[in-house]
Amino acid sequence: MVLDRILDGKTLAQNLQDQLKAEIQALEPRAGRPPGLAVLMVGDNPASAAYVRGKERACAQVGIASFGEHFPGDTSQAELLEAIEALNQDHRVDGILVQLPLPSHLDATALLETITPAKDADGLHPVNLGKLLRGEPGLRSCTPAGVMRLLEAYQIHLAGRRVVVVGRSILVGKPLALMLLEAHSTVTIAHSRTPDLAEVTRSADILVAAAGQPGLIKADMVKPQAVVVDVGINRVPGGPTGSHLVGDVDFAAVYPVARGITPVPGGIGPMTVAMLLHNTVWSYRQQLGS
Numbered sequence: 267m268v269l270d271r272i273l274d275g276k277t278l279a280q281n282l283q284d285q286l287k288a289e290i291q292a293l294e295p296r297a298g299r300p301p302g303l304a305v306l307m308v309g310d311n312p313a314s315a316a317y318v319r320g321k322e323r324a325c326a327q328v329g330i331a332s333f334g335e336h337f338p339g340d341t342s343q344a345e346l347l348e349a350i351e352a353l354n355q356d357h358r359v360d361g362i363l364v365q366l367p368l369p370s371h372l373d374a375t376a377l378l379e380t381i382t383p384a385k386d387a388d389g390l391h392p393v394n395l396g397k398l399l400r401g402e403p404g405l406r407s408c409t410p411a412g413v414m415r416l417l418e419a420y421q422i423h424l425a426g427r428r429v430v431v432v433g434r435s436i437l438v439g440k441p442l443a444l445m446l447l448e449a450h451s452t453v454t455i456a457h458s459r460t461p462d463l464a465e466v467t468r469s470a471d472i473l474v475a476a477a478g479q480p481g482l483i484k485a486d487m488v489k490p491q492a493v494v495v496d497v498g499i500n501r502v503p504g505g506p507t508g509s510h511l512v513g514d515v516d517f518a519a520v521y522p523v524a525r526g527i528t529p530v531p532g533g534i535g536p537m538t539v540a541m542l543l544h545n546t547v548w549s550y551r552q553q554l555g556s
């Protein structure tokens with residue numbers, strides 16, 4: 267895609283989904299079944315429910331069968347472990363995803379580790395994170411993979427470039443830094459204990475914000491002509507419906523400074539969903555041996 271200031275994750279994700287749909291149509295006659303994704307949700311967090319609906323809608327669009335299960339908020343760890351074990355054995359299911367965050371009485375790590383690594387659609391199992399660390403093929407975490415795919419689609423050169431990632435979570439910051447290293451970037455991770463964040467971010471040719479802090483990145487923290495990727499999704503008060511979504515970047519102020527910038531919404535969010543579908547089809551292919 268041609269770089270046009272706005273890095274349009276929404277259109278790119280739609281293109282990727284169209285490709286996946288064609289791929290599934292070509293594979294399904296041989297497989298005798300469509301790919302399957304099971305999204306497990308516990309409780310009634312409205313943001314999680316919206317994400318799960320979005321994922322199931324995207325599955326339907328490309329021809330992935332959904333095996334979603336919605337559990338009440340007081341579901342026990344044992345019940346969930348049993349559900350995951352059953353999905354591990356279910357031959358119609360290629361990907362399993364536990365929607366986070368979970369209610370506080372549940373141990374998310376133990377649940378994620380129960381998912382068989384071959385069906386770990388979110389790429390968060392230690393085996394898959396270990397493969398990423400070693401640079402081996404495997405299922406990659408969806409959000410960082412979405413960032414990488416977007417940079418690749420816009421032909422943002424990464425080798426030797428200075429990339430700063432703000433945020434060090436296991437979901438986004440850490441795996442993304444490893445993927446950027448794999449692409450030969452010079453990577454710096456900044457986080458909440460970084461003393462002078464602006465000094466670090468100003469050194470970036472490519473700046474990725476994944477801190478969960480609305481408007482954290484201001485114009486004077488961005489090197490002129492840098493590429494800015496905003497992973498943050500924060501609901502803040504205001505707008506016609508009483509609240510709206512913003513990223514971690516002060517978009518209006520940074521837009522004139524940057525060479526390219528992802529919007530929120532319409533940037534990394536849809537790319538994350540596209541990579542989830544990509545992972546499910548990847549596992550399906552592994553199952554088929556193709």
Ligand code: NAD
Pocket residue numbers: 409432433434435436437438439456457458459460463476477478479482497498499500534535536538
């Ligand atoms: P997290 O809370 O687990 O991690 C946030 C990280 O940011 C931490 O490592 C922390 O050290 C760092 N941080 C916090 N405040 C900071 C500050 N003031 N200065 C520098 N660093 C700071 O969050 P997460 O799960 O990694 O998510 C980060 C953001 O990305 C959130 O807004 C989340 O909603 C969003 N997100 C988006 C997608 C997507 O699909 N686009 C997917 C996952 C997460």
